[in-house]
Amino acid sequence: MTAATHRLPHPGPSGGLQLSFDELAEPLRDITFVVVDLETTGGAAASDAITEVGAVKVRGGQVLGEFQTLVDPRRSIPAFVSVLTGITDTMVVSAPTISSVVPAFLEFARGxxxxxxxxxxDIGFLKAACTELALPWPGPAVVDTAVLARRVLTRDEVPNCKLATLAPFFRATTRPTHRALDDARATVDVLHGLLERLGNLGVHSLPELRAFTAQVSEAQRRKRHLAEGLPARPGVYVFRDAKGTPLYVGTSRNLRSRVRQYFVASETRSRMGEMVGLAERVDPIECAHTLEAQVRELRLIAAHKPRYNRRSKFPERAVWLKLTVEPFPRLSVVREARDDGASYLGPLRNQRQAEVVRDAIHDAVPLRQCSDRLSLRRVVRAACVLAGIGRCDAPCEGGxxxxxxxxxxGLVASAWTGDVRPLVAPLEARIAALxxxxxxxxxxxxxxxxxTxxxxxxxxxxxxxxxxxxxxVAARPDGHGGWELVVVRAGRLAAAGVAARGVPPWPVVDALRATADVVDPSHAPLAEETECILRWLEQDGTRLVDASAPWAMPAFGAGRMSTYLAADHPGADPFRDRRRLPMAARPARATVTG
Incomplete structure (x- = not known):
């Protein structure tokens, strides 16, 4: 199949495009919070019951509504609980039961x-009540003011983080009384006081608020100034130590937001905490769009091999499966694809994958597996056991x-580059027989x-x-009425740009072509870079603007075999399967008649 070439129309509205995680992060002032407090008959959600529910709905510092009700626990309230809360059996005897209270509260707190x-x-008791009533728990995000207080306040400020201690510290207008609505009102004031503190620490959105509750060292927080001045644009960021050596390379749609998260515990991996402790600066590299950022990240990681990056660090470790150039070729796992006239399959990600692919091909085609030098003129030696079980055509003894x-x-080589059916057919016949x-x-x-x-x-x-x-040359809508543009040469990203809304795209395309990198086709790009480009090209809405030659796939290539490409069975990741196929289950070998 050959891709068609399209002119660039004006992109449609972006209502159907999925925004990035960074773009979905609402500021805290626009988020609706429901502050809830419960009174119960005891401390075990599995065996005790709720006696009172109090909640306050707030947004932007304004109270939007309140919810309060006693609950009939259908059991006697222990005396010490009555002394603590002031709620007695007499008070709850005519109160609604939990079966009517929980649905009403969930409706109040929806969204x-x-x-x-x-x-x-509190959340444990609410979940237990939903389970008892066979109601689905909606799974809202939860913020714990006690945890936030432990992260923000020092022991010099408050001796502990109990609500009764925090309420007067933040000058709450309501005193906690162990009654649900009073305690919820006091918690609202505590929440607002904590959010004011967190704003000074660079926490301005819900993801940052939730991330801040994770454990983070003080050394990490002291480095938050490294995120100051970074652009809120897509690109690559490079953490460097005092000597300027790259420690870690990453990419984001919003550089400022992503880097800031390293200092408010959004990244909880211990090695990232260690990396932030060593970092002395963060260098941003602005990019036109996410594809350019992803490609630049891959190139930087491959070039500098930062100690704290793991993925894509050693592209030179890719391997190839080679059909050797000799009288009777065999399959060999090699580290490099050379221009020596041999056929190569790859690049494959590691030695293990190459061996699995080689073994699978041997199951279908009786190629020799020995490394002996064979001659076309004479018999070299007697055949090995593989010939006796039909696993090799025994060219060594003239078989x-x-x-x-x-x-x-030729059947194997053509399957690699074109029609894969003759290689798969013997294995499919074996599946049918089994x-x-x-x-x-x-x-x-x-x-x-x-x-595999x-x-x-x-x-x-x-x-x-x-x-x-x-x-x-390709383009896709940027979600704001403009176009993201790329120039790809020989599988390598040569130029990237954006034609903003209202800007004619063709002059931008011409400028990108004129300034694009010169690419040597004999030097293969990083396989991960080409795969990254392919994923971008295959997204919905991408248009192929122009191509110097047809972009085509083999008519009967492996891409047509969706049954085996789809991840819909336990063995969908073939490289995780380490089992050996028993000899009794070997497939019938492929044969070619002249």
Whole structure:
């Protein structure tokens, strides 16, 4: 199939586009909070019951509504609880039961963020009540003011973080009395006091608020000034130490917001805390859009190999499966694809994947597996045991002619670059035979081996197809009435830009082409970079503006075999399957007749 070329119309409205996580982060002043407090017959949600519910709905510092009711627990209230709360059996005898209170409260709190002091206690009772009533728990975000207070306040300010201590510290207008509505009102004032403190620490949105409650060292918080002055644009950020050595490279749609999260505990991995402790500066690299940011990140990680990055750090460790150039070729796992006339499948991510693909191909085609040097003119030695069980055509003792063997090699090579069906057909026949014999587990193993081969071939064919195009120009809506534009040359991102709303896109395209990087087609780009470009090109709404040559895939290539490419069975990740196929379950070998 060949991709069509389109002109650039004006993009439609962006209402159907999914915003990024950073763009969805509402400021705290626009968020509705429901501060809730419960009184109960005891401390165990599984065995005790709720006696009173009090809640206050607030947004932007304004009270929007209140909810308060006693609850009939259908049991006697312990005397010490009555002394503490002032709620007696007489007071709740005519109160509504939990079956009517919980639905009413959930309706009151719908769409809001729940806040509670020592939230696990109150939320635990509400969840237990929902379970008892067979009601689904809506799963709202929860903020615990007790945890926030422990993160914000020091012991010099308050001796503890009890509500009775925090309320006078923040000059709450309501004194906590162990009654639900009074305690909820006091918690509202405590919440507002804490949010004022957090604003000075750079916490301005709900994700940052929730992240702040995670454990973070004081050393990390002291580095929050590193996020000052960063642009709120897509790009790459580089943490560097005192010597300027890159420690970590990352990417985001919003550089300022993402880097700021490292200092308010959004990143809880211990190695990230260590990295922030060593960092002395953060260098931003603004990008036109997310694709350019992702590609630049990959290139920087591959070039500098920062000690705190793990993914994409060693692209040179990719391996290839090679059909050797010799009288009777064999499959060999190599570290580099050379221009030596051999056929290569790859790049594959590691040695393990290459070995699994090699074994799967050996299951379908009886290529030799020995490393002996064989001659076309004479028998070298007696055949090994693989020939005796039908796993090899025994070219070493003249069991096959060079022409017959070359046909098998051609079948494998053509499957890598084009029609994969002849390689898959023997394995599919084996699946049918095993299923008919009700040997379903072994049939599943064979199916996973097919998946292994198909996915490896599909990846190579997709990468090769886009690398074969000398220059490709594409565009996709930016979500704001404009266009994101890219120039791809030989599978490498050569230029990226944006035609904002109201700006004619064609002059921008011409400028990008004129200033794009010069790419040497003989130097293959990073496989991950090309895959990143492909994912961007394949998104809904992307338009192929121009191409110097057809961008085409083989008509019967591996990309057509959606059954094996879809992740819809336990063996969908073929490289996680370490089982060996028993000899009795070996597939019938592929044969080629001249």
């Amino acid at each position: 809001a963020i729940l806040v509670a002091h020592n939230a696990p206690f 096959t002619t060079p022409q017959q063997y070359a046909a098998l090699v 299923s008919a014999a009700q040997r379903y587990e072994q049939a599943g193993v064979v199916r996973d081996r097919i998946t 081969v198909v996915r490896a071939c599909a990846r190579m064919q997709r990468l090769s197809a886009v690398r074969a195009v000398g220059e490709l």
